Amino acid sequence: SPSFIVAIDGPAASGKGTLARRLAATLGFAHLDTGALYRAVGLSLLRAGHAPEDGAAAIAAARGLDAATVLPLMNDPALRQDVVAVAASKVSVVPEVRAALLDFQRDFANHPPGGAPGTVSRGAVLDGRDVGTVVCPQAPAKLFVTADVEVRARRRLSELRNTGAEAIYDAVLEDMKVRDARDSQRAVAPLKPAVDAFLLDTSMMDADQAFIAAMDFIRSRP
Numbered sequence: 001s002p003s004f005i006v007a008i009d010g011p012a013a014s015g016k017g018t019l020a021r022r023l024a025a026t027l028g029f030a031h032l033d034t035g036a037l038y039r040a041v042g043l044s045l046l047r048a049g050h051a052p053e054d055g056a057a058a059i060a061a062a063r064g065l066d067a068a069t070v071l072p073l074m075n076d077p078a079l080r081q082d083v084v085a086v087a088a089s090k091v092s093v094v095p096e097v098r099a100a101l102l103d104f105q106r107d108f109a110n111h112p113p114g115g116a117p118g119t120v121s122r123g124a125v126l127d128g129r130d131v132g133t134v135v136c137p138q139a140p141a142k143l144f145v146t147a148d149v150e151v152r153a154r155r156r157l158s159e160l161r162n163t164g165a166e167a168i169y170d171a172v173l174e175d176m177k178v179r180d181a182r183d184s185q186r187a188v189a190p191l192k193p194a195v196d197a198f199l200l201d202t203s204m205m206d207a208d209q210a211f212i213a214a215m216d217f218i219r220s221r222p
């Protein structure tokens with residue numbers, strides 16, 4: 001039977017990553033954080049000494065990524081740095097970079113790996129910006145997770161402070177607005193809800209409430 005795909009999109013710090021991991025664990029599905037792919041491209045550019053605006057270098061880096069290089073990188077704390085997030089959002093405007101990452105994402109969604117090598121899962125949860133609109137428009141369950149930008153900035157601020165970093169609310173809020181604008185205004189695959197996405201505004205919800213609402217929606221899908 002075909003893989004059951006759960007597509008979760010939304011802006012930075014909306015809670016979509018936490019939600020996606022918990023849904024995948026509960027459903028026994030594989031999980032792919034698609035933002036990590038763009039971060040991996042950004043990180044490899046920075047490490048090679050290229051500017052994140054260098055489109056040709058970004059395309060070469062994206063074409064050079066495969067499962068063997070990307071999957072071990074996924075949990076690398078270096079991917080989580082803000083400088084890498086900014087580089088990711090810059091490389092993600094290049095159409096050829098997006099095209100180069102498409103097959104990997106679709107293959108993961110349609111043939112989700114299982115927990116043990118050589119096994120498969122019955123489904124996949126992918127989170128990002130364009131999973132429901134571009135990567136897997138046929139997914140039976142699409143969610144668009146949002147929260148007010150001030151709420152997201154406060155969440156990101158406490159995440160940063162929890163890791164011991166110094167952070168200022170106004171600067172975090174400003175960064176969030178710049179990244180939102182770049183993600184929603186780009187020409188190719190901008191951040192927007194699929195027409196049939198379930199809208200989940202987590203501004204007034206904690207992680208448990210968001211999880212329950214998402215599970216109710218997924219259970220209602222064929």
Ligand code: C5P
Nearest residue numbers: 012034035036038088089092128129130
């Ligand atoms: O989700 P995360 O913050 O890790 O994503 C980093 C950047 O990668 C985003 O700001 C966005 O520009 C880009 N991205 C994307 N399409 C995706 C996932 C992430 O363009 N599906």
